[in-house]
Amino acid sequence: MVSHFDLLAPVYEKLLGPPDPRLWAELLRLPCTGILLDAGGGTGRVSGAMASLVDQVVVSDVSRHMLRRAYVKKGLGAVQSDVATLPFPDGCFQRILVVDALHHFPRQQAALAELTRVLAPGGRLVIEEFDIARLPVKALALFERLLLMGSRFPSVEQILAMIKRCGVRGEIRRDGMAVRVIVDK
Template sequence: MIDHFGLSATFYDRFIGRPDFGKLCRMLRLPAKGRMLDAGGGTGRVAAHLRKLVDHLVVLDASGKMLAQARHRDLAAVAAHAEHLPFPDAHFDRILVTDALHHFRDQQAAIREFARVLSPGGLLAVEEPDIRRFPVKLVAVAETLLMMRSHFHSPVQIREMMARSGLSARTDGGPVFRAWITGEKPV
């Protein structure tokens, strides 16, 4: 299997677009006290902008080379798969997944794990390419041709996965390319 993210780690940030930080802050109700997990956070490109808005932030990714870039940014980094989180129950107050859910092997298992490690009242925010949009369909084809094993879901499907994991979820469509889905763990 090709390690696409390991191969691109040193120049990844130069080619990937910037998320809407204002939108992410509203979704996660930042600034806030507590701990936040950036799951699939790779190089820490998003976490670096949000770390001062929470007490403690951890970047989680399966790619050691991507996490090496996060460590260069002085971010706490943990190598693990989202489907098997090495954290205790109710450990995080906020979890962010930016442009990564489609790369997880089992999205439902990952969301179940996020719900497990969220504290009551905690928030899960997912920014994901909207597969209903034609440009995203082209990206999906390209990632298939590159053998990236990506699996895109519609915002409604992601919201339903959150609901099956016990989170109350809502969807907020974006411009041509993005969708945002927020899940909240009941108190």
Template sequence: MRENVHFEWLAPWYEKIFKPPPREEIERLLQLPTSGWLLDVGGGTGRVTSSLVAVARRVIVLDLSMGMLRQARLKPALLPVRAQAEFLPFQAHTFDRILMVDTFHHLADQRRALEELLRILAFGGVLMIEEPNYHHPLVKLIALFERVMGMNSHFVYGENIESALRQMGYAPEYRIDGAIIRIVVRT
């Protein structure tokens, strides 16, 4: 597993620096509540899904960083799992809802990760990917900063993610909200 050491030392301060996106928008796009399982891929400390535990039967936070998962473990009702998005340790069609916030650009093999996410998404499920909008000038500065810091980030345009999903046979919804893009797939 290829781990980004930056997240190890950042973990204790992560939630003080990065605030979660609006919960209401995530609930609306993921069509929550659900009686099924919710998977937060690259969920780190659980900063996003810790507020969603009441609207899903079970919430799993998946991340590669042990430091981030130690922080997630401190939150009640979150089940932390260490794994790569490109090699998910779950059976097909396990999750009713899958969320990935600010993670896609950290993945080494983005196409493989999409295939894995769609493999474990249940029939009638919803996948939501939220990423920085690489067209936005501020995001370009963030991408440059991450490159200088040696984070091995791979920022891509939202249209490229949307196109890859279409090539895989899905009809994603693509939304731009300033410096943020959201892509939603319903099966």
């Protein structure tokens, strides 16, 4: 079955534009030694800009078409995987990034449990989601529902509760339409 993201892969980065590498380096406390996981990272749009600031970047996504675009970028490894069942050992990532993807994960609690499992002690997880409390984001959520994307936009309170059930705590940072949850393990 072809997914929405398989269809979007050729134009995905053009639609979203480049990330702000300084912002992400600050949020992730980069540079650092070790491996960065970009969970639900698609084409590696954000993590690709971080590749020189860590020893290795691994992009994990369910869309093979998106991962093909990540794989050809210098410094990025690509693994096709559901975030709720990551094929990595405990504590192997020093940094984990989830950008605009949590609402696409069908099993959000299981995905967050896996992300905290593979996060190394002393590591950092940064989750960026659209703030569903904002009216334009509610319109986006409706649009994605009409497109049958299966998206479920959790509130920041719901994200924090899921994180807490994983045995860690998150710090909230709001920025316009985005909300970021930062977890230090």
